[in-house]
Amino acid sequence: MNPAQSGDRLRLAGLRSSLAGPFDLSVEAGECIAISGASGSGKSLFLRMIADLDPAQGQAWLDGRPRAGFPAPEWRRQVVYNAAEPGWWSDQVADHFSAVAAAFARGAAPRIGLAPELLDAQVARLSTGERQRLGLLRALALDSPVLLLDEPTGALDEDSTARVEAVLRERLEAGVAIVMVTHSPAQAERLGRRRFRMQDGGLVAA
């Protein structure tokens, strides 16, 4: 990722489904877009449409390359959607991390207030906040140019939230583009270069 790279990292044109949109949005490298709005207004749907997890019409580009040119799994590895409640497909936390991802997560865990030993724990024993942060580490480990974060600190206390934001700020400085859903106006203020409100399935500048 080259921070000096100019132009749009992520671009959306007429992205829409029967439930939300159309959305037109350009996000530069190193830019964070903060989206707020009532529950059920379509914020998560929007992020899922960008990640190509839900069917949608319209166009999306990553660094000028059209989405249709990427095999879907490759697109999702570059444009990573991180759900508000991370999903787990095994009883052991370790099973959710590749060797590379685990090495990254062990190093980064203390920075967001997690003990590295949690990577050897059972998922069922984790607190909601621990799950949320481990889910985020799993996504950050991919080192993707775009992050779609759905309430990444929704279950965290003030201190942990500040730590997570510091890590995200580093990613932004490295040129990552972030589209973030947050219920916290203060967080939107701190991280979002541009802020929007989701209303009736459409984005309104806030």
Added chain:
Amino acid sequence: MTPILLTWPDIAIAASLIVLDGVLSLALRLTLHRQLVWAATRMVVQLVLIGFVLRAVFALGSPLATLGVVLVMTAIAGREVAARPQHRLGRLGNYAVGAGAVSLATFLTLMLALTTAIRPSPWYDPRYAIPLAGIVLGNVMNGASLALDSLLGGVVRERAAIEAQLALGATFLQAMRGPIRESVRRALLPLINQMSAAGIITLPGIMTGQILAGMDPMEAAKYQILLMFLLAGGSGLGSVIVVYLAARRLTDDRQRLRLDRLTARGKGPVR
């Protein structure tokens, strides 16, 4: 040794046991007597009818008639597989995957049996082909319906886990590994139980039948062993095929999880 042929009066005496069950139901207020009489009547009528049909088909010895009977049996088995699960794939998907899996698995297993171990001449001799098809179909049906029910329930329950993997760049089949493995496992367990218990806890039906019909117990045992292998193969094939056919209908060209193609029985779309 010739089998002891039964007369209708023999059977009438045995029917008195159903009357005994009926009396029990009345005495203990089980309110089962109606169902009991109905089920017993159905059983008698169905078996007598199939006796006549098979007698006619055996006498014909025609490959077309044999194929016709096997096709009807397959269609009914496919329908059963489709009807069992709590969830339905859109556009009659359950029927398509049920019929596809049952017919393919049965066909492959039956071909193996009729061309290698049991080689009747001609190979389509209805006396061998139809009973074999029946027993293989029954087991493929059990395996495939367990697998399909487990898979469709599994993807709804495990949606967050599947989509988490997709979101991290997994292919659809990678993300489905858990539910697929679980479904095939569940489908194969009854057969493993059946094989483990064979001969100790139960004397399997085929072996019992052949011993009653006068066959040497060792020969009957060999037949049963062959059949168990066929049934194990048929169930394995049937459940794997049904699971992959169903999985294909749960995704699209962008490898998404399309739960919108699934409806819960008597409710609406899953999402």
